[in-house]
Amino acid sequence: MKIKLIPNNEQDLSKVFIFLLPLVVLLSASINFLKDAFRSFSNVLPGNQVLNYGFLDKLSNQISFNFLFSFILVVTVVYLLSKSLGRSIIIFPLFFLTGLGLIGIEFIDVVLAFISPEQLLDLGNTSVLLLIKILLVGAFLGLILLNFLAKKEPSIFLSSQFLLGAVVFYLISLLIYRSEYTVMSDNFFINSMYLSTHIYVGCSFVFLSIFYFLITKGMQATLFSKTLGTISFWGYLFLLPWTGFKYFYGTTLPDWIENVSIYLSLSLIIPLLALIVNYSKTIATKENKEPVFSVLISFAFVVFGLTNVLQIISSISNVTPIVSLTNFEYSVRYGYMYSLILILIPFVYHLVPKIYGREFIYGRLETFNAYLLGTSVVATLSLNTLIGINSGFSWNAGANAGNPTIYGEGFLITWSLISTPYTFILFLSLLFLLSTFLFTLSTLKAIIGGSVTESETVSEISGDNDE
């Protein structure tokens, strides 16, 4: 196994990324587990500066939604862009440096959060780091646009469409994060838009990019309908950024934007249906009969679909006030992130033979892990949904003002309703951590010890596509 630290082309770079990707996922799952452990047992665990809930929560967000996301985005762009545009990446050295810089700057954010949280506030969100991040994402977007303009394929494949959408909204989310806070509602505007552009659009678009690649090229099937794919692309692109405001129903936000958010969230049913039909019809023509590979893709798709359904449910007028400001939104946020992580696993399994020329064998370990991952993720999302509804009902029942906290008895009632699901979530996040460890193990085992097979060449990477 040879990995070049300074790659010459997208294949060399993909080699490095595929090697590191499971480790980054493992890091994210570890911090997530620590955070969940601290939430349930915060009064018995040591409360030092590193091991307190607030610190771990911030760190977990930065690792999962910033560092891991940027890593996955760059990996996906590096491999899939050339694949779907029918040519090798132009100005590759600059592309490599920009991608590396983007991951690097997110990593510096994480390191600063760990060693010096106070400095992070000065450097992170307000000025220097964020400005550099914006410049890097802008440069990355510019290079992608150049590659788009120089494409050799007559049509624009769905994978690359979604990648472009993800990067554009990544940039928008960073620009929004630089906005000034003047009145209370700014907190809702800035956070809601950052959340929906960075996580809802970002994670789901990278997910859909990999998803369309895997159900066609990976499953060796022919895409059922490009039109349906286009409907899902423009549908999600237009609708998803608006879906966060509904969680602030009744606040100082203008009424029209709360209502528009509710109606557009309900409209998510359109791209979702287009996606479901396209998926089911496309996999009917699959030639790849590997069951574990299909199961992993199906789980990722189920989680993504479930997340969309949660978005739609939370737009129903009777439900909206109950689920606002609760863990319900967390299940949506983590739903998009988990679906991305789940689709990443078959993507890596698919790429190991192509990039490293090592055979990947789906054994008992991989089968067990696929089901472990799928069930732990679905259960975690369901429990967060349950916590959201329970606590929402509890806060509403306690007082009309939603503040049943005099002498703390209100929160005692709430905690009695939500503590058990939290304990289960802790157990599930341990299982998720185990799954990511097994995923790392499977990947490294195949990369290091797998039997030699024919790998893809650079020209093949930039070549055929079944979409």
Next chain:
Amino acid sequence: MSELLAKVAEILGAPETLVQRSAEARAEASGNTVEEVLQSWAGGEAIAASVPAAETSVVEETPVEEVKEEVVVEEAPVETMEKVIEEESVELKKESSLIFIAGVLGVAMFTYFFAFAIPKNQSADLVAESLNNEVAVSQEVLKGAQVYNDLNCQSCHTQNVRLLIPDSQNGKILKNKFADEVIIKNTGLLRLGPDLSTSATREPTNNEKWLTRYLTDSASVRDTIPHPNYDFLSTSDLDYLLTYLLSLGEVNE
């Protein structure tokens, strides 16, 4: 099979998908397998368009020269493929990158202005019209708000009472409008623990001694509800935090 498919696709200069579909169509029409059709195309050989028994028998009875002529004219694979490519060319129509990029950037700009910039200004104007309360906040309170933010207390506590009553009708919350940025950030977006917007107006959270014990050793006060211990805070930071918490809910009429 996939190698064969790739080879044929290379010979014919057409995408694999198209070749696969064409081969399937040809196989169905001719009664052969897809592989046989592909092999014939790979070798540049012809294959019978349809081989029903009756036609075969006719061929057998036909003079040799005539059969050859028929085969060459009707079954040349290149001609067939060209025909199929023409039929399928609708799917491979050229899409302009420029139009697509313009579309995506257009939606992004539309979203930025109509979902963010315009309503954000509108919201600030609404608040400005309905209120006249730029609250003077002491430096100690501001430092406490910063400690609150650094500890990420807002990840569990909101300062936003409004599940059924909009903020615009809640006088106590309105007192925080036009405050410092860090105070606004502390509004919080998820309520796991109690809302703290009026915590200084009620027992026991208006009691400094109780708060100090709860923040540094929560189990000694309430062991049924988990709350992090902030025993690592310096004395000054703890004091600032207490000052801030004890200011929440103050009414500056």
